[in-house]
Structures are given as C-alpha cells and as structure tokens.
Amino acid sequence: xxxxxxxxxxxxxxxxxxxxxxxxxxxxxxxxxxxxxxxxxxxxxxxxxxxxxxxxxxxxxxxxxxxxxxxxxxxxxxxxxxxxxxxxxxxxxxxxxxxxxxxxxxxxxxxxxxxxxxxxxxxxxxxxxxxxxxxxxxxxxxxxxxxxxxxxxxxxxxxxxxxxxxxxxxxxxxxxxxxxxxxxxxxxxxxxxxxxxxxxxxxxxxxxxxxxxxxxxxxxxxxxxxxxxxxxxxxxxxxxxxxxxxxxxxxxxxxxxxxxxxxxxxxxxxxxxxxxxxxxxxxxxxxxxxx
Amino acid sequence: xxxxxxxxxxxxxxxxxxxxxxxxxxxxxxxxxxxxxxxxxxxxxxxxxxxxxxxxxxxxxxxxxxxxxxxxxxxxxxxxxxxxxxxxxxxxxxxxxxxxxxxxxxxxxxxxxxxxxxxxxxxxxxxxxxxxxxxxxxxxxxxxxxxxxxxxxxxxxxxxxxxxxxxxxxxxxxxxxxxxxxxxxxxxxxxxxxxxxxxxxxxxxxxxxxxxxxxxxxxxxxxxxxxxxxxxxxxxxxxxxxxxxxxxxxxxxxxxxxxxxxxxxxxxxxxxxxxxxxxxxxxxxxxxxxxxxxxxxxxxxxxxxxxxxxxxxxxxxxxxxxxxxxx
Numbered sequence: 001x002x003x004x005x006x007x008x009x010x011x012x013x014x015x016x017x018x019x020x021x022x023x024x025x026x027x028x029x030x031x032x033x034x035x036x037x038x039x040x041x042x043x044x045x046x047x048x049x050x051x052x053x054x055x056x057x058x059x060x061x062x063x064x065x066x067x068x069x070x071x072x073x074x075x076x077x078x079x080x081x082x083x084x085x086x087x088x089x090x091x092x093x094x095x096x097x098x099x100x101x102x103x104x105x106x107x108x109x110x111x112x113x114x115x116x117x118x119x120x121x122x123x124x125x126x127x128x129x130x131x132x133x134x135x136x137x138x139x140x141x142x143x144x145x146x147x148x149x150x151x152x153x154x155x156x157x158x159x160x161x162x163x164x165x166x167x168x169x170x171x172x173x174x175x176x177x178x179x180x181x182x183x184x185x186x187x188x189x190x191x192x193x194x195x196x197x198x199x200x201x202x203x204x205x206x207x208x209x210x211x212x213x214x215x216x217x218x219x220x221x222x223x224x225x226x227x228x229x230x231x232x233x234x235x236x237x238x239x240x241x242x243x244x245x246x247x248x249x250x251x252x253x254x255x256x257x258x259x260x261x262x263x264x265x266x267x268x269x270x271x272x273x274x275x276x277x278x279x280x281x282x283x284x285x286x287x288x289x290x291x
Numbered sequence: 292x293x294x295x296x297x298x299x300x301x302x303x304x305x306x307x308x309x310x311x312x313x314x315x316x317x318x319x320x321x322x323x324x325x326x327x328x329x330x331x332x333x334x335x336x337x338x339x340x341x342x343x344x345x346x347x348x349x350x351x352x353x354x355x356x357x358x359x360x361x362x363x364x365x366x367x368x369x370x371x372x373x374x375x376x377x378x379x380x381x382x383x384x385x386x387x388x389x390x391x392x393x394x395x396x397x398x399x400x401x402x403x404x405x406x407x408x409x410x411x412x413x414x415x416x417x418x419x420x421x422x423x424x425x426x427x428x429x430x431x432x433x434x435x436x437x438x439x440x441x442x443x444x445x446x447x448x449x450x451x452x453x454x455x456x457x458x459x460x461x462x463x464x465x466x467x468x469x470x471x472x473x474x475x476x477x478x479x480x481x482x483x484x485x486x487x488x489x490x491x492x493x494x495x496x497x498x499x500x501x502x503x504x505x506x507x508x509x510x511x512x513x514x515x516x517x518x519x520x521x522x523x524x525x526x527x528x529x530x531x532x533x534x535x536x537x538x539x540x541x542x543x544x545x546x547x548x549x550x551x552x553x554x555x556x557x558x559x560x561x562x563x564x565x566x567x568x569x570x571x572x573x574x575x576x577x578x579x580x581x582x583x584x585x586x587x588x589x590x591x592x593x594x595x596x597x598x599x600x601x602x603x604x605x606x607x608x609x610x611x612x613x614x615x616x617x618x
Contacts, residue, residue: 024497048554049497052545054297054573219496 003138003181004227007031008081010073012064012123013092015042018142018190020049021219022089025227027055034077034085036062037092064092064119067126074126084130087230090123090164091142097154109156116160117167124171128180136179138230141168145188145243148250150258152265172235183230185237186247191216294595295588298545298574302586306546306574310501313337317503322510324419331389338390341582342397345404347371350396353411360436364414366392368403377446377475377604379403379410380437382430382462384453384481384578386508387515388418395452398581401590402450406597408604411437415458419514426515427525430458431465445607447474448600452578453549456482456541460556463536464528476603477539478596481578484528484552484559486512487521491548500548502576508548530563538566538606540599542592544575570595 009026013019015037023033027050035050035057037043043059050057058080062073077085096104096112120141131137146154147161168184175182217240225239238244250257298306316333320326351367379402383395392399392412399412415429438444444466451459456479463477484490491505512521521527530536539560543553550571557569572579572588580596583589 020497045493045551045554046497048551048571049494052543052550052571052573053498054295054545 002231003087003136004031004231005029007087007138008077008083008085009087009089010034010036010077010085010127011089011091012036012062012073012119013142014046014089015039018185018187018219018222019089019091020046021223022091022140022227023057024049025220025223026087027053027057029227030055031087032056032081033058034073034080035059036064036073038063062092064090064122065114067122070119070122070126074130084134085127086131086134086137087140088123088127088131088138089140089142090120091140092119093142093144093160096157099153101155104156112156113160113163116157117163120164120167124167128171128175131180132175132178134179138181138183139168139171139175140183140185140226140230140237142185142187143168145186145238145240145246147184147186149246150250150261152261169235181230181233183226183235183237185222185226185239186243187217187222187238188240188243188246189216190222191218294570294572296573298572299587302574302576302579302588305576305582305585306501309576313502317507322507324514327388327419327511327514334389335391335394338394338397338581341584343401343583344397345370345400348400348403350400357436357439359439360432363433363436365433366396366399366412368396368399368410368412370403370407370409373403373407373409375409376608377408377448377601378437378442379406379408379448379450379600380434380474381410381412382415382449382451382455382458383412384451384455385415385417385426386511387423387426387454388511395581398452398578401580401583401593402597402600405590405593406600408448408597408600422515422517423519423523424525426454427458427461427465430462434462434466444472444474445611446604448476448478448603449474450478450480450596450600451482452480452581454483456480457484457486460484460528460536461525463539464530464534465525467534467536473537475607476537476600478600479539479541479553479556480580480596481543481547481549482541482553482556483549484555485521486516486526488512490551490555494548494551498546498550500546500577503548505548528559530559532563534563536560536563536565536567538599538603539568540596541567541569542580542596543569543571544577544579545571545573546575547577547579549577568599 007026009031011019011023014023014035023035023046026033033050035043035046040059040061047057047059060073060076062069064070093116096108141164143164144161146158147165150158165184168182172182222239226237229237238247320329349369354364356362381399383390383392392414399410403410413433416425449459449462459477459479466473488505488509495505541553541557543550557567560567575588579586580589580592
C-alpha cells in the first residue's frame with residue numbers, strides 16, 4: 001500500500017518551501033495533514049491551500065529544537081487525526097553559511113544544529129516508536145546535498161545535514177523488516193521565492209533567479225518525487241542530477257573530491273572579497289538554504 | 292444546501308480543459324493594448340458560451356447624463372414579481388481591462404431571478420484607456436446615483452466579482468470612512484485583494500490556476516496602475532480596529548488564482564469584527580458562478596449568495612423597525 005495516499009501526515013516547517021509543498025501534495029493525495037511551523041502565517045496559508053482543495057489540515061506551532069514541543073505536536077496530531085500518524089516529514093530547517101570554521105560564531109553553530117539536527121532527532125525520537133508500534137508508515141527526513149557535499153563556508157549547515165543523513169540511514173537499518181519506510185531527501189537547488197523575496201539587489205536577483213530557473217527544481221516536483229520514492233521504500237532520495245553526480249564522485253574518490261572543493265573555494269566564483277559583500281553573501285545564503 | 296467537499300466531475304473536466312486548451316492562449320496573445328482588445332473578444336465569447344440567462348427577468352439599459360452624478364451607464368435587471376424592497380448594486384469583474392455589463396448580463400439576471408431583487412449592474416471605465424482611479428470613481432458615482440433613485444442605504448446590497456469584488460470592498464471602506472450609513476450587506480465573488488499580485492504569486496506556487504497566471508495578471512494590471520503604487524490606500528485596503536463593515540459573504544474557487552486573496556479579505560474583516568463568511572468551493576475556477584453551463588456548482592453557489600443577500604436585507608429591516616419601536 002502506498003504510504004503517501006490517504007495518510008495521516010505530520011510535516012514540520014510546512015509554512016514555506018519544500019515543507020509546504022510536501023503538505024499540499026499529501027493533502028492532494030487524500031491525506032489529513034498537520035502543518036507545523038514557527039511561522040503561523042505561513043502555516044495557515046498552507047492549511048488554506050489544502051482545505052480549499054477539499055482536504056483536511058490544521059496548523060500547529062512547533063519549535064522542533066525543543067523536545068517538549070515535538071512531544072506536544074505528536075499529542076495534538078493524534079487528537080486531530082483521532083488515530084496515530086502514518087507519515088512524518090522532518091523538514092524544518094534553516095540556512096546558514098558564508099563564514100569559515102573559526103569565524104562562525106559558536107551561537108550560530110548551536111542555533112543551526114539545534115533546528116537542523118536536533119529537530120529531526122526529536123522528530124524521530126518521538127514519532128519512530130509510534131510508527132514502529134503500529135508496524136506501518138513512513139518517515140522522511142529532509143537533509144540536503146550538503147550532507148555529503150562538504151562545501152566550504154557552510155560547516156554548521158553541512159554538519160547538521162550530515163547528521164540527518166546518518167540518523168536516517170541508522171533508522172532505516174533499525175526499521176528493516178518492519179512496515180516503516182525511511183527516506184532521506186538530499187536536494188540541491190530548489191525553486192522557491194527566497195530569491196525574489198530576499199534582500200538582494202535587482203541584478204543579483206535576476207542572476208539568482210536565472211540560476212534557479214536553469215538548475216532548480218520546483219518544490220512541488222521535489223515533494224512528489226520524494227513521496228513516490230518513500231512509497232517504494234527507497235532510502236536515499238536525490239531528485240536532481242547534480243546531487244547524484246556529486247554523490248557518486250564523493251563515494252568513489254572522496255580525497256579527490258575534497259581537494260576539488262578546496263580548489264573551487266580558492267579559485268571559484270565566490271572569493272573572499274565577494275563574500276564580504278553583503279549582497280553576495282545573501283545570495284550565497286539563499287543558495288545554501290535553497291529549499 | 293452546503294459547500295461540497297469535492298468538485299463535481301464536470302468541474303474536474305473544466306479544470307483539465309482549461310489547462311489544456313485555454314491556458315496556452317496567454318502565450319499567444321500579446322500583452323499590449325492590442326492584446327487587451329483581443330482578450331476582450333475572447334472573454335466575451337467564453338462568457339456567452341458558459342453562462343445562462345435567467346428567464347423572467349427584464350433587462351433595461353441605462354445611459355443618462357445627470358448633473359449631480361455625471362454620466363451613469365449600466366443595466367437594470369428586473370425580476371418578475373419583485374417585492375421592490377431591496378436592490379443590488381452589481382459591479383462586474385474586469386481585471387480592470389476587460390468585460391462589461393454585457394458579458395455579465397446572464398450572471399446578473401440569475402442573481403435577480405434567485406433573489407427576487409432588482410439589480411443595477413453598473414458600467415465603469417476600463418484601462419488601458421482609463422487607468423486608476425477612473426473605475427472606483429465611476430462605481431462610487433453609480434452608488435450615489437442609485438440612492439438618488441429613492442433607495443436608502445439599508446435597502447442596498449453591494450456585490451461584485453473579481454475586480455468588482457475588489458471595488459465592492461473599496462466602496463464599503465470609503466462609505467465607512469466618510470461616516471455614511473452603510474449598505475445592508477456586501478457580497479464578493481472571487482474578489483481581488485492585492486493588486487501587487489504578491490498573494491497571487493504565493494498561491495500559484497502551491498496551487499496553480501489552470502487558466503490565469505500571476506505574471507499575466509500583473510501585465511494586465513500594469514495598464515490600470517500605470518505609475519500608481521499598488522499599495523495606494525484605495526488599491527490595497529487595510530482595515531484597522533473598529534472599522535466594521537456590514538455583513539459580508541465571500542465566495543471563491545479552491546483552484547483559482549484569487550483564493551489566497553479571498554482568505555486575506557476574510558481574515559482582515561474578521562479581525563476587525565465584521566460578520567464575514569468565507570466559502571471556498573473545492574476545485575472551482577475563477578467566478579465559477581458565471582459558468583452554469585459547465586459546472587453544476589454555479590447555481591448552488593448563487594443560491595447561497597442570493598439567500599445571503601435577502602437575509603442581510605431582512606436583518607437590516609428588522610434592526611431598523613426594532614430601533615423605531617424603541618425610539
């Protein structure tokens with residue numbers, strides 16, 4: 001049975017971007033959806049889009065970096081569904097980047113890891129036992145190509161996403177033989193309105209929009225591909241070609257890959273003076289968040 | 292009668308048909324004034340195909356030059372056996388560039404027939420020939436002219452679709468801020484709230500309208516806005532605490548580009564304490580009430596809208612008579 005059909009789904013960070021796309025797609029596939037976010041305006045917008053299609057959804061506020069709030073989310077979700085959830089998408093995440101290790105303030109590390117890594121840990125800690133007990137369902141953790149990409153100046157983000165990748169792989173092994181499918185999504189650039197709504201000057205916006213149009217995939221497409229993959233029981237979901245290529249190179253020649261990343265950092269398009277330029281740093285952030 | 296949970300088969304077919312056959316037109320028709328003229332023809336043809344004029348409603352054209360209100364142009368729709376205790380000012384949709392009382396004649400006769408109320412469907416000047424604020428100025432004059440015909444505000448319901456819904460809200464806000472007596476009710480079908488098209492664009496990323504893109508609408512609105520900031524207070528209406536409008540019904544289609552705008556108006560009115568109801572009809576397209584030949588939901592939605600109109604008028608009448616008794 002396809003887990004994404006007629007699901008009882010909890011999606012974190014569903015007030016915008018990929019999370020929003022997951023929630024709307026699950027609604028379209030007949031599911032009841034708990035739309036969780038810290039941004040309740042965005043969350044309500046997602047709920048409206050689902051209920052306008054005749055679907056069932058509710059917006060619940062949850063800061064995934066706080067275990068108690070995730071526990072509460074699970075309780076409220078069970079109340080809303082009147083049954084246990086069957087699909088959990090740990091998507092909530094933040095983008096951070098632009099500085100070298102040593103320059104990144106420790107608080108930024110804690111903040112990034114708190115949401116991007118502890119969020120999915122809390123999500124799996126709370127929801128995995130529920131799904132295991134009912135021996136049915138799906139868990140989708142949204143990581144990033146950064147989880148294996150090790151791109152310079154994105155240490156905190158990379159580490160958080162690498163943790164999510166490892167968490168998902170471990171969980172998948174633990175869930176083997178049960179009815180619970182675990183997937184980890186590793187996208188690169190995804191077309192969102194982050195660029196057009198960001199604080200970027202017009203020429204950079206045009207350039208970034210061009211880049212996203214050329215290389216980016218729509219959040220809706222990413223969500224569809226990922227849900228289909230989870231239905232099939234696929235663990236690693238890399239919907240885009242550039243992520244697939246990077247993934248293969250990294251696994252085949254990890255040392256060479258890292259040297260190439262270092263060369264790109266030194267001689268690539270984003271040099272120090274550019275990174276100090278706030279407009280380009282924002283652009284870089286956007287690309288990091290990219291989803 | 293209730294708002295259904297899922298669209299009818301006909302509505303699903305209409306959705307697919309629009310996406311396949313009508314949507315590509317946007318890429319063929321140029322965006323300049325010539326494109327507007329072509330689009331006017333296309334839409335007039337479309338409206339004639341999908342709408343259905345009600346029997347037993349007499350239509351009388353109006354084109355008068357008045358000293359107090361200037362030139363007033365429009366149409367009366369007079370249903371047989373009307374009790375004559377209420378009137379609807381209907382403001383047709385246009386994207387501020389297209390359509391006329393002619394394209395919306397069938398819809399207006401349906402409203403007259405189903406409510407038993409007299410309807411005045413007003414014409415207003417359109418872009419690209421006449422940019423903002425020609426349209427809301429004309430609509431305000433039409434309202435004042437209607438009152439001069441002997442109707443009192445509590446006998447009036449203002450209704451409109453799309454850009455007409457936008458102006459319904461605008462006229463309500465202007466009457467409120469001028470301290471005038473308010474009409475008995477407002478009805479907005481698929482109303483526009485945000486002429487900057489930002490809400491539309493956000494919505495598009497979640498649910499794509501098979502007919503109309505935010506980009507296309509933005510190009511159309513450019514003729515109307517010219518150099519005016521879309522955040523102009525007569526274009527983006529922001530209500531503050533204590534600004535309570537008369538009872539309001541909003542209907543929108545779940546699959547259309549203005550669904551987020553409908554939610555926005557509902558949330559804003561509800562926040563200031565207006566008695567407002569929002570109905571989003573799943574799977575429906577823009578102003579589906581005008582498409583009864585395609586979707587069976589059209590007449591059911593109109594029945595709900597006209598029941599709301601007569602109810603709002605009756606409530607206002609009851610309030611007034613009880614106030615008179617107390618006095």
